[in-house]
Amino acid sequence: MNANTNKKFFGERLLNRLVYPRKVEDYVQMFNPIWSSGKILGQVIQVRKETTDCTSIILKVNDNWTGCDAGQYAMITVEIDGKKYSRMFTISESGRDSVTFTVKRNGDGLVSNWINDAAKLDDIIEISAPQGDFTLLEIKQKPVIMVAGGSGITPFWAMLQDMRDLASSREVALLYYSPKKDDTILLKPLQDLAASLRNVELTVVHTRDKAAIDGKHYFGAQAIESLSVNPQDAEIFVCGPSSLIGDVETYCNDNGLADAFHKEYFTPPVIEVAAEDLSITFSQSDIVLQNGDGTLLENAERAGLTPEHGCRMGICQTCTCKKVSGRVKNIVTGDVLDEDVSTIQLCITAACDSDVVLEL
Amino acid sequence: MNAIVDLNKKLDNSFAKILNTDEGKAWVEEMGAELEEIRQRVMDDLGERDIEYMRKVMKWQKRLEIGGRASLFLGFLPPFWLAGAGMLSVAKILENMEIGHNLMHGQFNWSRDEKMHSDTYEWDNVIPADHWKYTHNFEHHTYTNIVGIDHDVGYGLLRMDDSQKWDPRFLFQPISSIALLAFFQHFVSVHYFKLDKLIEGSLSEEEKAIHKKEWPKVKRKQLKQLAKDYLLFPLLAGPFFLFVLTGNITANLIRNVWAALVIFCGHFPKDVETFHASVIENETKGQWYVRQIKGSANISGGKLLHLMTGNLSHQIEHHLFPDMPANRYKEVAAEVQAICKKYGVDYETGTMTTQLKSVYKRIFDKSLPPKETKNKIGKFINKFRKFEDA
Numbered sequence: 001m002n003a004n005t006n007k008k009f010f011g012e013r014l015l016n017r018l019v020y021p022r023k024v025e026d027y028v029q030m031f032n033p034i035w036s037s038g039k040i041l042g043q044v045i046q047v048r049k050e051t052t053d054c055t056s057i058i059l060k061v062n063d064n065w066t067g068c069d070a071g072q073y074a075m076i077t078v079e080i081d082g083k084k085y086s087r088m089f090t091i092s093e094s095g096r097d098s099v100t101f102t103v104k105r106n107g108d109g110l111v112s113n114w115i116n117d118a119a120k121l122d123d124i125i126e127i128s129a130p131q132g133d134f135t136l137l138e139i140k141q142k143p144v145i146m147v148a149g150g151s152g153i154t155p156f157w158a159m160l161q162d163m164r165d166l167a168s169s170r171e172v173a174l175l176y177y178s179p180k181k182d183d184t185i186l187l188k189p190l191q192d193l194a195a196s197l198r199n200v201e202l203t204v205v206h207t208r209d210k211a212a213i214d215g216k217h218y219f220g221a222q223a224i225e226s227l228s229v230n231p232q233d234a235e236i237f238v239c240g241p242s243s244l245i246g247d248v249e250t251y252c253n254d255n256g257l258a259d260a261f262h263k264e265y266f267t268p269p270v271i272e273v274a275a276e277d278l279s280i281t282f283s284q285s286d287i288v289l290q291n292g293d294g295t296l297l298e299n300a301e302r303a304g305l306t307p308e309h310g311c312r313m314g315i316c317q318t319c320t321c322k323k324v325s326g327r328v329k330n331i332v333t334g335d336v337l338d339e340d341v342s343t344i345q346l347c348i349t350a351a352c353d354s355d356v357v358l359e360l
Numbered sequence: 361m362n363a364i365v366d367l368n369k370k371l372d373n374s375f376a377k378i379l380n381t382d383e384g385k386a387w388v389e390e391m392g393a394e395l396e397e398i399r400q401r402v403m404d405d406l407g408e409r410d411i412e413y414m415r416k417v418m419k420w421q422k423r424l425e426i427g428g429r430a431s432l433f434l435g436f437l438p439p440f441w442l443a444g445a446g447m448l449s450v451a452k453i454l455e456n457m458e459i460g461h462n463l464m465h466g467q468f469n470w471s472r473d474e475k476m477h478s479d480t481y482e483w484d485n486v487i488p489a490d491h492w493k494y495t496h497n498f499e500h501h502t503y504t505n506i507v508g509i510d511h512d513v514g515y516g517l518l519r520m521d522d523s524q525k526w527d528p529r530f531l532f533q534p535i536s537s538i539a540l541l542a543f544f545q546h547f548v549s550v551h552y553f554k555l556d557k558l559i560e561g562s563l564s565e566e567e568k569a570i571h572k573k574e575w576p577k578v579k580r581k582q583l584k585q586l587a588k589d590y591l592l593f594p595l596l597a598g599p600f601f602l603f604v605l606t607g608n609i610t611a612n613l614i615r616n617v618w619a620a621l622v623i624f625c626g627h628f629p630k631d632v633e634t635f636h637a638s639v640i641e642n643e644t645k646g647q648w649y650v651r652q653i654k655g656s657a658n659i660s661g662g663k664l665l666h667l668m669t670g671n672l673s674h675q676i677e678h679h680l681f682p683d684m685p686a687n688r689y690k691e692v693a694a695e696v697q698a699i700c701k702k703y704g705v706d707y708e709t710g711t712m713t714t715q716l717k718s719v720y721k722r723i724f725d726k727s728l729p730p731k732e733t734k735n736k737i738g739k740f741i742n743k744f745r746k747f748e749d750a
Contacts, residue, residue, distance in 0.1 A: 014592075017584070017587070017588060017592060018588060018592055018593065018596075020584050020585070020588055021482035021483065021484060021584075022484075026422070026475070027422060027426070030419065030422060030423075079411075079471075079473075081407040081408050082406065082407040082408040082409075082410060082411035082412075082470075082471050083407075083470065083471050083472055084471065084472040084473055085472075
């Protein structure tokens, strides 16, 4: 996942022999903490408060960063009280040697709250190579409808900046849902950008504002069909809470737009409560747990185990675990996995309708 | 099992006696529970200050290393040679003891920092990390002081315990111990291959196969290390290569001797107990804890001693809690000592001089044949005398 460039600078091989068993990087980092022979490292150069709940961290990155496509995300690794934690965040701004992540508090989430409360100048953060295909790359010059909910605005902000930089004339309608005006992340920058680009229409709906326009509170056919871009002509992108994604997906399926639909989850979809008299057995730890709400990862943690994990939403493959038996469901795709002995990702799998045995 | 050990001589030591009574077994469990509580409390508290401490040590170790090697390039001037060899010695000692040994115990695995993880850390000496982790973390820490299984008892070279069978080569062990000190890193690098078993032909086919597979690892590491210190750096010094070479040899020598002496102090002082293999059958955690205390000894001293011994001055605490970050040993030492007092278990500690004197006395003592053998030799010589008289 890291941008292991594999090209060595002149003399690096010899120098590595001289510092064996360390690496040249270990010594260079005494002077330049973000120098690395293969990893993308960033140092915080600015902490920008967007709202009470949202903070952007701007990082100076090393030469292993070679840019990204607008809308992509990366896995960042931060250190909190001595321990490293990795999470995925959309790259909200990206330059030649700087990268910005705009992070909203995710409930009690450890990392998102740390970024909002404790991230400070000079902190070192590791960044993976950019990932994801939630981009405008494949869409030639087709008009685009962007539906954003809350922090889901970030990939669209990245895309719009990109369009401004490339002087793109693509027709875009951005429908942005946020609870209240004060909580609206990047509102001013978006308004400025929309004002300067004739082909971009910005519609902001404050779902908790009493003064919000009637009928446009929540997403629906009327909301999307009253935009300046016709859904039937457009590619439709949605990013935000899973309920919003669900609603947009339903609309697209109902109107023959399934092929033009693109989604990006920030939080894994909510799953239905699983039957409570199913048991989960952790065979290597000799623990049997009554199943409760949530994913197998959450259940393992409730049982007092600390399985390795990363993004907690099915992307980074850190939490893969061997399932010995039982029917389980992938909460992102809805697929039911029947195959007894298989490898699953704990964070996006939940017990389905049978007892489960995990090698954990 | 090892034929150098006379297994018919069952060790009669106090630990075996304790475990023979129900009362003894009970207080051992109680003591174990109290020790476990200390461990849990400290492990739950680990965080930024522990990582920052280790990072600080690693930073200073690199500074000393760079300073030492740079200084040696000017080694044709005696003060620079002395400073260079000195700094490089300290750098190597810190890297092997406070940093390497502790990281490879997994003391910082909780941080998930890959530069400090026992799975990937490789250290600056000829011993491959994998082999060290096997013989030290596994064998030595599990079978601590069990004669015949814990090869740290004598390193296959010295007779340190009565239950080890005597033979004439041990007469020279005060001298061979010097060789062990001087070439410690090399002796330990072949620990994994159980040379004593190889010599007597008691290796199993499985062991032989594993050793054959692992031998290239040692060769590679030896080559890389020796090339670095004895070839590449001297070459870089051009006409002054001799000063760099001697400086590097000296630094490795000092590290070897210092590390070996510290390690000897950990398990060889006179009141430290050795155990018979039978103690590990069904050994409980409490019993393991108590055996660790009885089989280890501390060195008393100040902060500098703790740093330079890689906190092996707290050998007892280290053996109780090998995966606890070593910077925490000093904090728990008072509590551990109090618990030992409460349960009447000896807590062996002394200054380095005291401990070393005791160790060397033992080396001399055990070099001599035990009483029965002395008698046999006497009788044999008498036979000769009678023959001559006739």
